[in-house]
Amino acid sequence: MAMRKKKKGSSLLLIIVAMLMVLTSACSSNPKSGISLKNKQLSIALQSDATTLLANTDVNSATDVQIRNIYDPLIKRDAKTGEFKPWLATKWKSVNPNTWEFSLRKGVKFQNGQPFNAEAVKGSVDYILDKANKSAYLSRWAAIKEVKVVNDYTVQIITSTPYPTFLHRIADDLLVMEPDYLKKVGLKKAAVAPIGTGPYKLKEWKRNQYLNLTANNQYWAGKPKVKKVEFRYIPEFSSRMASFLNGEIDLFDNVPVDSVKQVKESSTGKIEQVKSARVDYLALNTFSNGPMKNQKVRQAINYAVDVPSLLRTQLNGYGVQITGSLAKNNQDYVATKGYTYDSKKAISLLKEAGYDPQKMTLTLDTPTGRYPMDKQVSQAIAAQLGKIGIKVNVHVNEWGAHLAKITQHRAGDMFFLGWGPSYEGQTTIQNLFTKNAPYSGFYDPKVESAINKAIPLFKESERKKAFGKVEQMLVDKAAWVPLWQQENIYAVNNSLNFTPRTDETLQIFDMSWK
Structure with missing residues (x-):
């Protein structure tokens, strides 16, 4: 009798433990995959690959949307209004119509441990201006005459003529590269193995298939909430849609208007939209x-x-x-x-x-x-x-x-x-x-x-x-x-916190799992 009571109590205890395990799993996992959302890889489908991972080279949006997670700009834009926000530059001013001065953030490091400073800003601008680099941004930056390093954390950019919209070029074009790294490994190597100050580091890039990034836990603005990211290249919309509905990807844009209803009615995702x-x-x-x-x-x-x-x-x-x-x-x-x-x-x-x-x-x-x-x-x-x-x-x-x-x-x-x-x-x-x-x-x-x-x-x-x-x-x-x-129009995994931006960038640092 005593042994039977003990056995019954043990069974009850096992049932309770099992139920707790199920509840814990349900609260912390992706219901479809069973993977903990904390460690879930974010998969984003793009129509095409980046042409290069070197910053300040290609104006193609497919390139820009990926590398902005590896490199940082001096100035960012507000997600909704598009207004300027300090980033690597903490403040700026027009000294005169031909001179802009930027005060830089202290304590920032590149992903290889080197410090971010005014020399890095000068090197990144000089890269655009060097015709040998064939930067597609050169025509936009043709009015730049000189970059002066005032001190480690102050830089001036001087134009040959008044340039009233220069801050737009800073916000929309310029990403900061590590100048010593470029000199050491050369542009060809840096184009496939980039080093920036951004929230994500390169893990693997397989041309025309995927780009895998991993969180930079030493990022100056804090540890990214999403730890692993994959940009997957899927040219055909029907394939992107099927992958999304199957839970293989979590986010893609340019959803055709005749497919909006299908996304909304699916168990997988939701629609987010913004006027660009x-x-x-x-x-x-x-x-x-x-x-x-x-x-x-x-x-x-x-x-x-x-x-x-x-x-x-x-x-x-x-x-x-x-x-x-x-x-x-x-x-x-x-x-x-x-x-x-x-x-x-x-x-x-x-x-x-x-x-x-x-x-x-x-x-x-x-x-x-x-x-x-x-x-x-x-x-x-x-x-x-x-x-x-x-x-x-x-x-x-x-x-x-x-x-x-x-x-x-x-x-x-x-x-x-x-x-x-x-x-x-x-x-x-x-x-x-x-x-x-x-x-x-x-x-x-x-x-x-x-x-x-x-x-x-x-x-x-x-x-x-x-x-x-x-x-x-x-x-x-x-x-x-x-x-x-x-x-x-974006198709978005129900478990992803994502706000579409008027500038169309996909800034993963601002995203998180629910």
């Missing part, structure tokens, strides 16, 4: 030897494309129509008088230009999956132009190939592209409407002259007025078919 400072547009390519060199043809295309219809039918209203070249949250935005849909006017202008629309054939280059419904929008534009008789051949490109076509001036008569996020006019207008800018699809000497006159204006009201004049010139000359200010 990015604009999407149809470039009318004057670098192509075709009819787009004729202003009346470009104007006709603007009249023939029904943007409100595209926004309604292709994007389900996820976006804000623009009539000019800037997003409405850009500080230099001014309202412009754009084009309304008028197919008869389009045909009339084509005939005035000497073209019979029934005999016209144009090409349209588009990426697929890089921007919301980009391929579908391009095909819908082709169909709209078909209504007035123009045959349009749509060429669907892999993202890297699409960019190469544009930068090498091999794109067709038209191409679909997005630009941003941009918070001031120069970043967009100088980079997309000047002769030698890498992503430009339009050049007119009068427009470029007006741009060059606007850039150095230091007084904000005068500057905005000058850029407003340029914006209307671009509309009148029909440089683009402006489409919309982009709504960024």
